[in-house]
Amino acid sequence: MGELDGVRALVTGGTSGLGRAMASALVGAGATVVVTGRSEERSRAAAAAIGGGAIGMAMDVRSAAAVASGVDAAWSRLGGIGVLVNNAGIGMRTVNPRFLDEPQPFWAVEPDGFRDVLETKVTGCFVVAREVVPRMLRAGGGRVVNISMNRETMVRAGFVPYGPAGAGVEALSRVMAADLAGSPVTVNALLPGGATATGMVPDDVRPDMRSRLLDPAVMGPPVVWLASPAAAGVHDERIVATEFEAWRAAR
Numbered sequence: 001m002g003e004l005d006g007v008r009a010l011v012t013g014g015t016s017g018l019g020r021a022m023a024s025a026l027v028g029a030g031a032t033v034v035v036t037g038r039s040e041e042r043s044r045a046a047a048a049a050i051g052g053g054a055i056g057m058a059m060d061v062r063s064a065a066a067v068a069s070g071v072d073a074a075w076s077r078l079g080g081i082g083v084l085v086n087n088a089g090i091g092m093r094t095v096n097p098r099f100l101d102e103p104q105p106f107w108a109v110e111p112d113g114f115r116d117v118l119e120t121k122v123t124g125c126f127v128v129a130r131e132v133v134p135r136m137l138r139a140g141g142g143r144v145v146n147i148s149m150n151r152e153t154m155v156r157a158g159f160v161p162y163g164p165a166g167a168g169v170e171a172l173s174r175v176m177a178a179d180l181a182g183s184p185v186t187v188n189a190l191l192p193g194g195a196t197a198t199g200m201v202p203d204d205v206r207p208d209m210r211s212r213l214l215d216p217a218v219m220g221p222p223v224v225w226l227a228s229p230a231a232a233g234v235h236d237e238r239i240v241a242t243e244f245e246a247w248r249a250a251r
Contacts, residue, residue: 002030
């Protein structure tokens with residue numbers, strides 16, 4: 001028997017990086033998980049690679065219509081969604097491929113690139129939660145985990161629009177938590193605690209910098225715990241994965 005047997009989860013942006021690592025951890029603990037991405041092919045391939053109780057579905061979180069139909073399909077396929085992990089996002093490479101060694105000022109960022117990053121990370125988080133949470137409330141409960149980033153990253157020079165997108169998710173998480181206070185649905189923010197070895201990092205990053213990157217698997221233990229009975233009632237917390245064990249012990 002797994003720790004999360006019977007748990008049904010939706011992980012957005014689950015085809016690679018942090019999303020895939022979290023989906024793998026949830027499945028490994030016994031959960032059934034729908035992983036989504038913009039591409040149906042990549043979503044299904046990721047689910048096949050994860051194995052077990054993983055199911056791949058396409059869902060563009062920028063589109064309210066796509067999210068409505070995607071959540072409906074996921075809910076029907078799983079028989080409900082008890083855990084939502086809002087992870088979908090795109091990084092600085094989409095607006096500046098050389099953002100680490102050649103950062104550009106905010107005025108050099110194209111508006112379309114700015115909008116795409118914000119719409120994927122912040123608007124996507126809002127639109128998916130807007131579809132899922134009312135269903136959770138009607139079903140009698142649920143968990144929402146919004147994936148954030150270090151606060152230093154939010155205000156780092158050359159990190160528009162990625163930094164502001166993370167700040168937006170944090171603010172949105174706090175408002176969501178306030179709106180859901182006293183309800184059977186909890187909302188928490190989870191972040192790695194440092195740069196991670198994902199596709200958001202340029203392939204040619206310096207070896208000394210790459211050696212310091214965190215393994216995306218660092219997100220596994222805290223997201224499994226947040227989905228477990230042990231986290232019942234945990235609400236409006238900001239959990240740093242690299243500090244998770246110490247944080248939990250301090251509780």
